[in-house]
Amino acid sequence: MIVELGHFCLVIACVLAGLQMVLPSVGLFRGNFLLINTGRSLASGVFLFTVLSFCALTYAFLTNDFSVAYVARNSNTLLPWQYQFSAVWGAHEGSFLLWTLVMSTWTLLVANFSKPLSDEFRARVLIVMAGLSVGFYLFLLLTSNPFERTLPFYPSEGADLNPLLQDFGLIVHPPLLYMGYVGLAVPFAFAIASLWSNQLDVSWARWSRPWTNAAWAFLTLGITLGSWWAYYELGWGGWWFWDAVENASFMPWLIATALIHSLAATEKRGVFKSWTVLLAVFGFSFSLLGAFLVRSGILTSVHAFAVDAERGQAILWFITIVIGGSLTLYSLRAWNLKSVVGFDKSGRENFILANNLLLTISAAVILVGTLYPLAYEALNDGAKISVGPPYFNAVFVPLMLPLLVLMAFSQRSQWAATDLRVLVYGQGRLLAGSTVLGFGVALLLGALDLWICGIATLAFWLTLNLGMELRRRVKGRQAPWRRLLKQPLAVWSMVIGHFGIAVVALGIVSAVMMSEETDLRMAPGDTATVGDLEVKFLGTEAVQGPNYLSDQGRLEVYRAGQLLAVLQPEKRRYLASQSIMTEADILVRFAGDIYVALGEPLSEGAWAVRIHIKPLVRLIWIGGVLIGLSGFLSLLDRRYRVRSVLREKEISERQGSETAYV
Amino acid sequence: MKFGPMKAHRRARLLQILFLLVLAGLATTFLLQALNSNINLFYSPVQVTSGEVPLGQRIRVGGMVEAGSIIRASDSLKVGFNVTDLAGSTFEVNYTGILPDLFREGQGVVATGEFTRDGLFEAEEILAKHDEKYMPPEVAMALEAGDSASSALP
Numbered sequence: 001m002i003v004e005l006g007h008f009c010l011v012i013a014c015v016l017a018g019l020q021m022v023l024p025s026v027g028l029f030r031g032n033f034l035l036i037n038t039g040r041s042l043a044s045g046v047f048l049f050t051v052l053s054f055c056a057l058t059y060a061f062l063t064n065d066f067s068v069a070y071v072a073r074n075s076n077t078l079l080p081w082q083y084q085f086s087a088v089w090g091a092h093e094g095s096f097l098l099w100t101l102v103m104s105t106w107t108l109l110v111a112n113f114s115k116p117l118s119d120e121f122r123a124r125v126l127i128v129m130a131g132l133s134v135g136f137y138l139f140l141l142l143t144s145n146p147f148e149r150t151l152p153f154y155p156s157e158g159a160d161l162n163p164l165l166q167d168f169g170l171i172v173h174p175p176l177l178y179m180g181y182v183g184l185a186v187p188f189a190f191a192i193a194s195l196w197s198n199q200l201d202v203s204w205a206r207w208s209r210p211w212t213n214a215a216w217a218f219l220t221l222g223i224t225l226g227s228w229w230a231y232y233e234l235g236w237g238g239w240w241f242w243d244a245v246e247n248a249s250f251m252p253w254l255i256a257t258a259l260i261h262s263l264a265a266t267e268k269r270g271v272f273k274s275w276t277v278l279l280a281v282f283g284f285s286f287s288l289l290g291a292f293l294v295r296s297g298i299l300t301s302v303h304a305f306a307v308d309a310e311r312g313q314a315i316l317w318f319i320t321i322v323i324g325g326s327l328t329l330y331s332l333r334a335w336n337l338k339s340v341v342g343f344d345k346s347g348r349e350n351f352i353l354a355n356n357l358l359l360t361i362s363a364a365v366i367l368v369g370t371l372y373p374l375a376y377e378a379l380n381d382g383a384k385i386s387v388g389p390p391y392f393n394a395v396f397v398p399l400m401l402p403l404l405v406l407m408a409f410s411q412r413s414q415w416a417a418t419d420l421r422v423l424v425y426g427q428g429r430l431l432a433g434s435t436v437l438g439f440g441v442a443l444l445l446g447a448l449d450l451w452i453c454g455i456a457t458l459a460f461w462l463t464l465n466l467g468m469e470l471r472r473r474v475k476g477r478q479a480p481w482r483r484l485l486k487q488p489l490a491v492w493s494m495v496i497g498h499f500g501i502a503v504v505a506l507g508i509v510s511a512v513m514m515s516e517e518t519d520l521r522m523a524p525g526d527t528a529t530v531g532d533l534e535v536k537f538l539g540t541e542a543v544q545g546p547n548y549l550s551d552q553g554r555l556e557v558y559r560a561g562q563l564l565a566v567l568q569p570e571k572r573r574y575l576a577s578q579s580i581m582t583e584a585d586i587l588v589r590f591a592g593d594i595y596v597a598l599g600e601p602l603s604e605g606a607w608a609v610r611i612h613i614k615p616l617v618r619l620i621w622i623g624g625v626l627i628g629l630s631g632f633l634s635l636l637d638r639r640y641r642v643r644s645v646l647r648e649k650e651i652s653e654r655q656g657s658e659t660a661y662v
Numbered sequence: 663m664k665f666g667p668m669k670a671h672r673r674a675r676l677l678q679i680l681f682l683l684v685l686a687g688l689a690t691t692f693l694l695q696a697l698n699s700n701i702n703l704f705y706s707p708v709q710v711t712s713g714e715v716p717l718g719q720r721i722r723v724g725g726m727v728e729a730g731s732i733i734r735a736s737d738s739l740k741v742g743f744n745v746t747d748l749a750g751s752t753f754e755v756n757y758t759g760i761l762p763d764l765f766r767e768g769q770g771v772v773a774t775g776e777f778t779r780d781g782l783f784e785a786e787e788i789l790a791k792h793d794e795k796y797m798p799p800e801v802a803m804a805l806e807a808g809d810s811a812s813s814a815l816p
Contacts, residue, residue, distance in 0.1 A: 235763065365693055372697060384704035384800050386722055388774075391700035395693060519759045521739050580763040599739070599760030608739050608760045 003068055006056020007147035010097075013049035013104070014137035016042055020107075020130035024123040036119055039126035043111035046133065047104040054101050057146055058088050067154040070094060070146045076160040076576040078547035086171040087161040092295055092311075093146035095174055099291075100136045102178045106186055106215075107133065116207060124193035125186075132185055135318050143311045160576035163548070169229030177222030177249060181287040183215025184256060187263075188284035191277045192326055195333045205266040205276060210635050212263055212280075216256040217631025223249050224624030235582030235597045237612040239511065239620055242392040247370045248290030251363045255283040258359040260631075265352045269415055272349075274330075274337035275356070281326045286363070288319045293370070344417035351410035358403045365395040401458070404505060407498060408462040411469045430468065434460035441506070445514050445615050455509035459502035466495045466502075489637040497630030500623045507619025514592070516613040519599065523606040531613045533594065534558040539605060540571075540598070548572040550583075553598050553607065557587060564594075571598045584610075593617050702774055706804035707751035710781070717777050724772040724800045725808075728752060732767060745771065745783075747808025757785040764790040770801035 020042035027035025057070075061084045066072040070093045075084055089098040107129045114122050140146075187208040194204035226249065231239045240246060259279040266276045296312025343349040369387045376385050412422060438457030442448050473487060474480040516531045524539030538554040550572040557564045570583035584597040592615035599608025704722045705715050715721065723745060731744035739758050746752040755773055765771060765788060775785035 361689070368693065369697065372701070376701070382803070384722075384803060385701045386704070386774075387697065388700045388702060391696050394696045394700070519739055521737065582763055597760075602734060603736060610760055 002056050003060050003065065003147050003149070006053045006060070007145070009049040009053040009056065010137065010141060010147070013046050013053060013100070014134065014141060016045045016049065017104075017130050017133040017137055020046060021127050021134055024127050028120065028123060028127075033119070036123045039123050039130070040111040042130075043104075043107045043126060046130075047108040050101050050104040054088070054097055057094060057097060058085060060147075061085065061088055064158065066156065066158050067149050067151055068146075069148045069150045072150060072155050072158045074158070074161050076158040076547065078575060079158075079161055079166070080546050082171065083161055083166045087165070089174050090161045090165045090170065093140075093144045095178075096136070096140050096144055096295075097146050098174060099178050099182060100133065100140055102175070102182045103129070103133050103136055103185065106179075106183055110186055110189075110211070114207070121193060121197060121199065124196055125189045128189035128192045128196075129185060132189075132322070135321075139311075139314050139318065143314050157576065160547070160574060163572065163574045163577065163579050163581040164233060166574075167229065167233050169225060169233060173222060173225045173229055176218055176225060180215055180217075180219025180222050180256075181249075181252065181290065183211070183218055184252060184284040184287050186211040186215060187259065187280040188326075191280035192329065195277065195326075195329050198333060198336075200273065200333070200337050202267055202270050202273070205263050205273075208280070209260070209263050209267060212256065212260050213631045213634045216253070216260050217628045217635075219249070219253050219256060220624060220631060221628035223253055224621050224628060227624070228621045231617075232584055232586060235584055235610075237517070237584070237595045237597065237610065237614070239617065242369075242389045244370050245290075245294050247366050247392075248286075248293045251366055251370075252283055252286035252290060254359045254363040254366070255279060255286050258356045258363075259283050261352045261355050265349050269343065269349060270341050271343060272353070272356075274334045277330060277334065277337065279356070279360075281323070281330065282360075285319065285323050285326075288315065288322060291315055292319060341416075343415070346413070346418040346420055346423060347416045348410065348413040348418065349415065351406055351413050354406050355403065355410075358399050358406075362396055362399045365399070366392065369395070400505075404455075404458045404462060404501070407501065408458070408465045411462075411465040411498070412472065426468070430464045431457075431461055434458075434464055441510075445510055447514060449513050451513050452509050455505050459506045462502045463499060466499055470495060488639060489633050490639060493630045493634035493637070496633065497627050500626030500628075500630060503619050503623030503626060505623075507616050507621075507623055510616040511614050511620060514615045515617075518611045520609060520611075521602055521606055522609045523604060526606075528609070528611060530611045532559060533564070533613065535594075535596070535611055537607070537609060540601075540607065543570070545572065547576065548574045548581075551598065551601070553596075553609070555585075555596055555609070557594055564589075567594070567596045569596045569598045571601070588618065591615060704772075704800050704803075706807040707745060707747040707753060708749075708804075708807050710753045710777075710783075711751040713780070715777055717779065720774070720776050722772060722774045722800070723753075723755075723783055724770070725804045726801070727765065727767050727769055727771050729767045745773070747805050749805075749808035751808055753781045753783060755783045755785050757788055759788075761788055762790040766790070772800055 020039050023035050023042070024037075024039040027033070027038070057068075059065075060068045060071050061075050062081065064071070064075065064077050064084075066075075070091070074087045074091045074094070079087065087094070089095040107126065110129065111122070111126055114125070117125070190204050190208035190211070194200055223246075226246070227239045230241070231237065259276065262272045262276045262279055265271050266273055292312060292315040295315060296309070369391050372387050373385050377383060409423060409427075412418070414422075435453075435457045437460040438453050438455075439448070441456045441460075442452045445452060470484060470487070470491075473491070474483040477483050518528065518530050520528055522528060522537040524537060527534055527536045529535075534557070536556045536558065538556065540551040540553045543550045543552045550570045552568050552570045555567045555569070557567060565587045567585040567587060569585040572581045572583055573579070574581060582597050582599075584595055586596070587594040592613045595610075595612040595614060597610040599610060601607055702720055702722045704724065707723075707725045709715060710723065715723075725745040725747045728744035728746045731742075733742045735741070739760065740756070741758070741761065742754060742756050744752050745755055755775075757773070757775075769790060772789045773783065773785040774787040774789075775783055778784050
């Protein structure tokens with residue numbers, strides 16, 4: 001009963017979203033204020049019914065209702081309750097329900113936290129978002145209904161959730177990632193609304209900035225968490241595989257990163273107007289492309305859901321409509337998106353231009369590598385190929401190096417034109433200082449490798465430049481330290497975000513260049529030497545978990561005869577699905593994670609054992625979190641709030657003169 | 663139309679455009695080169711047994727792990743097994759290292775590596791599927807190819 005209600009709620013949500021698209025449109029056409037404003041209240045309705053629907057599916061999971069096909073496939077009575085809960089979004093249908101829930105959340109937020117917008121403009125934004133929602137709901141209802149029953153012959157026990165997903169990471173990773181993916185629909189809707197209303201001044205950039213920052217911050221955290229999860233849960237000790245689905249999340253991130261920078265330039269200086277609109281369109285298009293790649297099963301990937309041509313086709317149609325429609329609108333309207341102000345070669349605008357070029361090119365080359373197997377297959381009569389990580393490294397790294405250099409320089413750039421003397425002042429000393437620091441880090445890590453020295457130097461150079469920029473802002477003033485704290489949050493956000501990039505760069509280079517990786521056969525009592533550590537394998541013992549049996553290994557890690565830790569990696573066999581899972585154990589140290597995982601049991605109690613030492617690998621995720629937090633920090637900046645109050649005043653003054661719609 | 667001496671700003675614009683075109687050309691060349699040197703072609707067991715595979719070139723192969731064919735060394739992580747399309751085409755694979763959790767007899771597998779001699783594949787990387795229900799498209803294709811090849815025989 002509850003399940004049917006859930007299904008019904010989903011239908012209602014779909015209908016309400018349809019109304020939310022149609023009614024305000026009619027209102028705009030007729031100049032009817034009442035209809036124009038229906039979008040806001042309908043947003044609450046759509047949200048409410050989607051939440052109810054989501055709760056119904058959750059209820060089905062928590063009560064082990066295996067008459068629901070989706071529950072039967074992805075849950076089990078032995079599954080601990082927190083994983084029964086997260087299993088709601090553990091496979092295709094439920095995760096798409098989460099997707100629509102996130103979409104309705106963003107729509108609700110836009111409807112209620114958009115005071116500076118005129119009623120008419122808000123209505124247009126909400127119409128675009130409602131249109132997208134209708135597409136999502138129809139896709140869910142027609143191709144991937146999570147409420148489908150298997151009556152009358154339903155299984156008495158569920159097939160269990162994929163063991164890889166029985167983890168804290170899965171509880172948090174998809175919601176964060178979806179907040180990011182779907183959040184990019186907001187700047188998209190703002191861009192389309194401004195094209196549609198021909199309101200092509202810079203105000204749309206100002207309004208969509210906080211939303212874009214928020215979506216980008218969620219996306220950053222989602223990707224970071226995904227990388228961390230892959231590291232400790234997949235049992236391979238890697239943190240990025242250039243897998244098709246990882247790329248699917250990384251491409252929108254790159255575009256969104258370009259977008260938040262170009263939005264700043266558009267808002268502050270009125271430049272790159274049409275380019276910014278394009279980026280907003282492409283950011284969301286890449287999100288949809290990601291959904292397509294993951295859900296069509298068209299590419300071999302560790303993440304891929306089961307192959308389903310029908311779903312893939314439906315999403316492909318949706319993408320075609322969204323991209324085709326928005327580009328058509330763009331081509332009709334973009335001619336009057338002229339930038340009025342110019343800027344000098346030394347201006348901050350130019351740095352942002354370079355940033356945008358490098359970021360979009362990197363997104364493009366990743367796209368080429370990701371889709372090339374499909375194109376090749378189509379052109380060569382079904383021949384299958386794969387594009388390996390070496391391709392991505394070869395094209396991505398050379399694009400990121402100049403980006404780091406520019407980032408360091410750009411910190412003290414100013415809008416319109418920067419005095420070149422200001423730009424280069426003291427850079428020599430900073431560079432010298434960071435070179436010393438870079439070599440210092442390389443020495444500490446124990447290798448004077450060119451890559452490590454180089455990247456560490458760049459990372460320190462960027463950091464020192466950030467410090468100098470902060471210093472410039474308070475230099476010569478009274479009480480500089482207090483003044484530092486009083487800097488606008490937007491400044492801190494910028495500093496912390498870029499510092500996060502430096503941290504990630506250092507983490508990546510040391511994890512890539514300095515990792516010690518050993519896979520070997522170990523019998524109980526064997527000792528292996530890895531780097532400066534000795535690892536002694538004491539054998540395994542059987543352990544029982546709530547829904548699995550496990551062989552728990554015991555390994556003692558010694559350094560110079562001193563016991564550092566006892567690690568207990570596990571090899572689990574999940575009872576319901578009989579699937580095997582590796583549970584790595586990791587000793588977190590500053591000098592480097594010690595990562596131990598069991599391979600498979602060999603003869604005479606011996607095991608295949610994987611021992612990795614990964615220096616500074618944590619910096620990758622710490623940096624990622626810093627970058628994400630910087631996005632949220634920027635939302636709190638009071639400039640946004642002050643401006644919205646001013647804006648409101650301005651609009652109420654203008655209200656009388658606005659009568660023409662459409 | 664008259665082709666007089668170009669105005670200075672026009673010439674500058676032309677140079678800019680030419681520069682961008684050259685840059686784009688270089689970038690595309692570099693990209694295609696990077697792409698072509700890093701693609702791994704996929705071969706099915708039928709293609710292997712019919713001698714279509716190149717020796718000493720990095721490729722991918724896939725099929726089912728033949729039941730009862732897994733042999734392990736007793737002192738290292740060396741392992742050998744046969745990959746089959748269940749329709750009569752089989753070849754050997756050697757690998758040193760830890761096999762994925764879902765690697766099992768009678769299950770689909772995709773390996774990256776090279777043929778060092780006819781019928782012996784030295785794998786650098788073994789991928790098994792990550793989800794019980796998920797079959798890598800390559801393996802599905804390899805099995806299909808095997809089926810159609812064997813049904814074409816009299």
